[in-house]
Amino acid sequence: MTMSTTDASRVLRTDYQKSVAAYWNNEQDPVNLRLGDVDGLYHHHYGLGEYDPSVLAGPDDRIIAELHRLESAQADVLLDHLGAVSRDDRLLDGGSGRGGTSFMANQRFGCQVDGVTISEQQVEFASGQAERRGVADRVRFHFRNMLDTGFESDSYRGIWTNETTMYVDLFALFSEFSRLLEYGGRYVCITGCYNDLTGGRSKAVSQIDERYTCSVHPRSEYFTAMAANNLVPINVVDLTAQTIPYWELRANSSVATGVESSFLTAYREGSFHYLLIAADRVNGRR
Ligand SMILES: C[S@@+](CC[C@H](N)C(=O)[O-])C[C@H]1O[C@@H](n2cnc3c(N)ncnc32)[C@H](O)[C@@H]1O
Numbered sequence: 001m002t003m004s005t006t007d008a009s010r011v012l013r014t015d016y017q018k019s020v021a022a023y024w025n026n027e028q029d030p031v032n033l034r035l036g037d038v039d040g041l042y043h044h045h046y047g048l049g050e051y052d053p054s055v056l057a058g059p060d061d062r063i064i065a066e067l068h069r070l071e072s073a074q075a076d077v078l079l080d081h082l083g084a085v086s087r088d089d090r091l092l093d094g095g096s097g098r099g100g101t102s103f104m105a106n107q108r109f110g111c112q113v114d115g116v117t118i119s120e121q122q123v124e125f126a127s128g129q130a131e132r133r134g135v136a137d138r139v140r141f142h143f144r145n146m147l148d149t150g151f152e153s154d155s156y157r158g159i160w161t162n163e164t165t166m167y168v169d170l171f172a173l174f175s176e177f178s179r180l181l182e183y184g185g186r187y188v189c190i191t192g193c194y195n196d197l198t199g200g201r202s203k204a205v206s207q208i209d210e211r212y213t214c215s216v217h218p219r220s221e222y223f224t225a226m227a228a229n230n231l232v233p234i235n236v237v238d239l240t241a242q243t244i245p246y247w248e249l250r251a252n253s254s255v256a257t258g259v260e261s262s263f264l265t266a267y268r269e270g271s272f273h274y275l276l277i278a279a280d281r282v283n284g285r286r
Helices: 015-026 030-037 053-057 060-080 100-109 120-133 170-180 203-212 219-227 240-251 260-269
Strands: 090-094 112-117 139-143 156-162 181-194 231-238 272-281
Touching: 015 120, 030 060, 053 060, 060 100, 060 156, 060 181, 060 240, 090 100, 090 170, 100 112, 100 120, 100 139, 100 156, 112 120, 120 139, 156 170, 170 181, 170 219, 170 231, 181 219, 203 260, 203 272, 219 231, 219 272, 240 260, 240 272, 260 272
Parallel strands: 090 112, 090 156, 112 139, 156 181
Antiparallel strands: 181 272, 231 272
16 A cells, blocks of 8 residues: 555545545444444445335334345345456455445455545444454455555456445546456446436436435446446346335335435436446457
8 A cells, every 4th residue: 555545635636525535434324323233234325125014113123124134135236246256356345435345245255355435434444344353354445536546457356336436437437447357357336327318417316416415427427438448238237116115114214314205206207217237347448
């Protein structure tokens, strides 16, 4: 690790990145922390799958556990799309949050995982979790910018981003990922994106941007930015219908934050999708 890539002024290069880092450094939201407390896997993403309606009868802890089950199920779906990964492979978690998906990847594949985030608090938290889990030699968290990680070229079998791409320019991101992936390496993305067909950013999508200080991209931009960077999609899965139950349950929970109605409106009106894209790194001009 060199100072040139980890020094704060080099990691946080714009005022926008500083504001995103400040948001995640200060984030203590029960919708993330209480859910993570269930089994020590802390996520900052949404859920997939049907919920058990009996949890609505209470007590509250049952709803919390059910929401957490759905968010871990989401991470499992992401990992299902990484293809064959061996113990000797390295994976990169772009925008790793408190590390939940990184630990699940290590548990599943036994491989090494590097998580990068621009939040120093998250690096500290996730590194503490790695120590506690006894995997600190295999799962490492770094205060680095995923647009310019400083890691070695062609060194990763797989890279994923779990709800992080709305913070960055996709062409810059996929250029860096294409550099980092070995030939035939797999990139998997789960993201919310807006629907080009409905004619621009809807009011509900703008509310999501405002809530998270992010900028949701149109669906089309993922594919043009991948094509420009030698990333060829092998799977594209519209997860929208599968994520709606999570939002319905969350809207009825004690950890609702107020953003639930924007997500539900955006998904139901069709202005927003929850998308998984898996792509392989091919050769070509870089
Ligand atoms: C919604 S959270 C998702 C966290 C994690 N992927 C998960 O599923 O739990 C967004 C994450 O993106 C990170 N992030 C945003 N911009 C970044 C950048 N330019 N480089 C690295 N991480 C970034 C934030 O620090 C935060 O950890």
